[in-house]
Amino acid sequence: MTTDPGLAPALRRAAQAPILVIACDYDGTLAPFVDDPTRAIPAPGAIEALVRLAGLPRTTVALLSGRNRAALARVSGAGAPVVLVGSHGSEWEGGFATPLDDDEVALLARVGSRLGEIASRTPGAHVESKPTAAVLHVRPVEDPALRERAMAEAMAGPAALDGVFVTEGKNVVEIAVREASKGAAIETLVERAGADLAVFIGDDVTDERGFARLRDGDIGIKVGDGPTLARHRVADIDAVVGLLGELAELRS
Ligand SMILES: [Mg+2]
Numbered sequence: 073m074t075t076d077p078g079l080a081p082a083l084r085r086a087a088q089a090p091i092l093v094i095a096c097d098y099d100g101t102l103a104p105f106v107d108d109p110t111r112a113i114p115a116p117g118a119i120e121a122l123v124r125l126a127g128l129p130r131t132t133v134a135l136l137s138g139r140n141r142a143a144l145a146r147v148s149g150a151g152a153p154v155v156l157v158g159s160h161g162s163e164w165e166g167g168f169a170t171p172l173d174d175d176e177v178a179l180l181a182r183v184g185s186r187l188g189e190i191a192s193r194t195p196g197a198h199v200e201s202k203p204t205a206a207v208l209h210v211r212p213v214e215d216p217a218l219r220e221r222a223m224a225e226a227m228a229g230p231a232a233l234d235g236v237f238v239t240e241g242k243n244v245v246e247i248a249v250r251e252a253s254k255g256a257a258i259e260t261l262v263e264r265a266g267a268d269l270a271v272f273i274g275d276d277v278t279d280e281r282g283f284a285r286l287r288d289g290d291i292g293i294k295v296g297d298g299p300t301l302a303r304h305r306v307a308d309i310d311a312v313v314g315l316l317g318e319l320a321e322l323r324s
Pocket of ligand 1 (some may be wrong): 098101274275
């Protein structure tokens with residue numbers, strides 16, 4: 073893979089941003105894949121570079137992972153001042169997440185009660201309440217016809233309401249009133265910091281939702297091969313560590 077000629081000017085631009093957010097995926101971006109995911113330790117220098125950047129004025133650094141937040145903290149060894157965001161952007165350190173607004177609270181209550189009605193006429197079904205979502209579980213329902221009816225009712229009813237985000241699985245449907253995606257997480261980081269510019273670095277298909285939501289002037293960097301919406305690309309994890317060190321140097 074050839075060096076991306078646009079990357080050096082992009083890094084210089086990032087270094088000069090009055091308020092900067094740098095968000096990094098973890099696995100495959102800062103840590104090599106290994107058979108045992110609990111042993112996916114960061115590449116040498118990776119966390120040091122993030123901590124150095126996070127210690128600079130007007131600079132927010134976040135790890136943005138599909139892992140749950142506790143596992144991300146454990147495996148990466150990272151912590152404050154680096155912000156850890158887990159579960160594809162839905163899991164934040166206590167107090168950092170934006171609380172639901174009145175409309176979202178009302179919508180969530182409506183979704184929960186509609187799912188509750190469906191569950192009440194479907195023996196074995198239950199509704200799980202999450203902070204930003206309600207989840208209908210029909211796996212324990214013995215009669216397959218009832219199971220299918222409940223799922224169909226959920227999809228045609230509360231899952232079709234305006235403003236919800238639906239994740240349908242086998243015998244489960246989760247209906248959220250707040251989108252959980254790396255894109256939404258980056259937007260939250262940018263809003264919180266009042267950032268002029270965001271850098272997002274990732275290697276996987278789930279990171280594309282992050283690249284897709286970057287603004288003009290933000291800097292998306294794809295790690296490795298494969299189609300991407302990111303404007304920039306680096307070959308591997310070592311190159312990520314190198315560019316983070318270079319950015320820290322330029323911004324110091
Ligand atoms: Mg990854």
